[in-house]
Amino acid sequence: MAFTREQAFQLIQDHLKSDMLVKHSLATEVIMRHLAGKLGHDVDTWGLAGLLHDLDYNETKDDMANHGLITTAVLDALDDPVSEEIKSAIRAHNAENLGLTRTSPIDLAITCAETITGLVAATALVYPDKKLASVKPKSVTKRMKEKHFAQGVNRDHIRLCEQLGFSVDDFAALSIEAMKEISDQLGL
Template sequence: MEYGIERATALSLVHEHLQQPNMIKHCLASEAVMRALARQLHEDEEQWGLAGLLHDLDAEATADNLSIHTHQTVRILEERGVDPAIIDAIAMHNAEAHNTQRRTTFHHALAAGETITGLITATALVYPDKKLASVKPKSVTKRIKEKAFAAGANRDIIRECELIGIPLPDFCALCLGAMQEISEDLGL
């Protein structure tokens, strides 16, 4: 199926618009998580992976100002003719900026999936070896309950996994496994 953009071009866009290595790694982690979620939910893995990879193109340009975050990304992707479903999911991962609410499985998956990547990364970084391989799914689930830990990871958004039929412990295991598969790319 055509999405108006190939993965290699999408990755080039990420490198063009994002300079901070950790933001690029976040996009790669989000792509891996979205691909795993697509497999789990019998959705389109390529489409969902592209959404994960491209979702934060304007994060540095908007300095994470949530009132405008995603608007530039939407414009960039529309100008390139990217699949409207991908653009819509990207916009909805920050639904507040568009004065609307997430409605679809794709919306909830991207919002929850990209949010948990930060919590999983923070969990790995408290281990002595700072490696994803050392992290267990139960550790991630436990950290979700600790509000002060990785405080920027919105637990309510992570819990949207339940709206798509994946219990929180299973979601943590699935997302951790996806990130572990690309641990070298993430430097973890």
């Protein structure tokens, strides 16, 4: 049988102990699906890579040299095969710590997608209603230039969207629209 989205969602619920990480995974998934649609790639493959990318985070948060590698091992142990494209994209989101180079569009996409989730969410939380509905692409790009805002968000990783043909403004717009689709699940 083919590995399904239901199985992937079950896996992240079993492995990720924090609600915030599950939300981060869902946000990454929906942005990846939108990017794949825009760029003409397989929407389900890109979505699964996004959903699963931090699966081993609880085990590796203090051991980033293994972040992505444990996920690969977990996925390899499943009865239903998970495509190599998904597994290598998951490793690529941690390329710096694994000594890898991001080469394919999915590698670039997973990295900029998972990174912008934090900036979009932090931008939403500044508004009185704390809702994505209030967030404009320009507010996200403005916040991006503020060094002290959401300092943990790697701006260089967001700018990888340019290698996929998106300006940061356009990528911010796509990400906000994508995350709005699951605003109930994200609580934003």
